[in-house]
Amino acid sequence: MDLELKGKKALVTGGTRGVGRGIVLALARAGVDVITCYRQEGDYVDSLERELKEIGGEHHVLRADIAEPAEIAGLLQRVRELYGRLDLLVNNAGAISHIPYADLPFEEWQRVLATNVTGAHLVIQHALPLLDDGSSVVSIGSKAVEAGIPLRAHYTATKAALVGLNRSLAKEFGAQNIRFNVLALGVVETENFHNMPEEQRTLMTERYSAKTALGRLGKPDEVAGAVLWLASDLSRYVTGATIGVDGGIS
Template sequence: MDLELRGKKALVTGGTRGVGRGIVLALAHAGVDVVTCYQRESDYVTSLERELKEIGGDHHVLRADLSQPQEIAALLERVKEIHKKIDLLVNNAGAISHIPYADLPLEEWTRILATNVTGAHLVIQHALPLLGEGSSVISIGSKAVEAGIPLRSHYTATKAALVGLSRSLAKEFGPQGIRFNVVALGVIETENFHALPEDQRTLMTQRYSAKTALGRLGQPDEVAGAVLWLASDLSRYVTGNTIGVDGGIS
């Protein structure tokens, strides 16, 4: 099915690895011109640049630390120079750590919130002049908001905040035709998952597959499918929602 996305402009934060990379590549294959960003130089950056060049289109992979407000402002200025507008904004960049709540340092709480919540807020705020009728803003959330996960209270709090932010912005900017939604993920197989020792990987696969209705873990391109739908006119009456891409996990 042609979703009629060719020629549209997108910004996907944190798009060189994992779920973000899957989204960037799916959009590029659909004909969307994509700007994405990364925090640190790595082989993932150069390999993504190579893949995007092979696909074709006007794509840009830029460095920006989204925990730093001035770098967010500079990133959006660069997007404005490149594309003049944004049809799709995907807040994917995020940070996570696993720490017992009683031992959680304030510095770590602040770091996770700075990237996952304040970073997303500032990206949206700076992007507002580039958004217009028909634009779609998607924040990548987590099923952890409903389930709760030990050692990740700070991370889970940030993903819950994205739900509230998106619902409020959906109401505020609905009259302008700008939509805001959250895609809440279950357990997705990414590079970090495959980098685990084999015994841990096997244990996680068995444990979390058993919790899902589909009996398996998710793939980045399956998350990308939901993003493509939310980017298209097929979802033009969908806003203020949290859409689970989780295999029916419980």
Template structure:
């Protein structure tokens, strides 16, 4: 296997106890990266991630933080500072979604989604910057859905589209300091959320989406993690301000 040179690097991954975030956390840990991640609610997913990280070994922490609360974001970044002293990689993965007809979209719900999916990303990056040096990499997770639009998800797609503008501006502003900013545009990824659906509904979804994907199947969290490993490594040191599609060729 190719040596990525990530051993001993320090990373923060938001929303890392399930789905894509979990895949990223575990892949980084297996490459020798020390990882801090956060979650909103305690539960078995948190406990099992802590067990897995302990088995892999390294300096890891799974912390509770509500990213709609700026004080808790400050606390999370304070933990990164006190535990690591620096960061080499920040992955903005935490996000919320809901499906609501636009005419019925309450301001409170609009603000909850904006706060989690966009404002939190801004605050995490801003407070991580003093810990990021030359070679630092910031990866934000967006969605292929912003290219086509999805009914009932106007608030969600608005936040995911906004990440592109934020990313490109920051790439230009901090390029001279050697800090890179990139976005992942995710297609359909098979996570435990899909497995939790009733079997018939799940199978219909898998069949429907697989027919739209060039590779004929949905992606896996570890395949998203592979792209993050690349963006964390020196192999991608000339890549910044980019939107990297991780979608199996969905159309």
């Protein structure tokens, strides 16, 4: 099915690994020109650049730390210079850690908040002049907001904040026909998942698959499918929503 996305311009933060990488590649294959960013150099950056070159299009993989306000401003300035507009913005860059709440250092609270909430807020603010009638903003959230997960209180709080931000922005910019939505993810198989020791990976697969209606974990390209839909005119009456991409997890 042709979603008529060819020639559209997108920014996906944190797109060299995991869910973000799946989104970047799916958009590129649909004919979207994509800019993404990374925090650290590495093989994932190099391999993504090669894959995007093979797909074809006007793609750019840039270095920017979404926890740093000055780097966000610089990233969006480059987007302005390279594209001049944005049809799609995906706030995917995120930070997570697993720490008992009683032992959570303030510095770690600040680190996760800076990336997951303040970073997303600043990316959106700087992107506003580039967004126009019909633009779509998608933030990657988590099913943890509904479920609550021990050792991740700080992470869950940031994802809950994204839901509130999203809902308010949908109301504020609805008259301009700019849409804001959140995708609440379940457990998705990414590189970090596959890098776990086999015993731990097997245990997690069995535990979380049993909790889902579909009886399995998700794939990055399945999250990308929801992003493609939200980027297209098929979802033009969808805004302010939090959409579960979680296999029916409970």
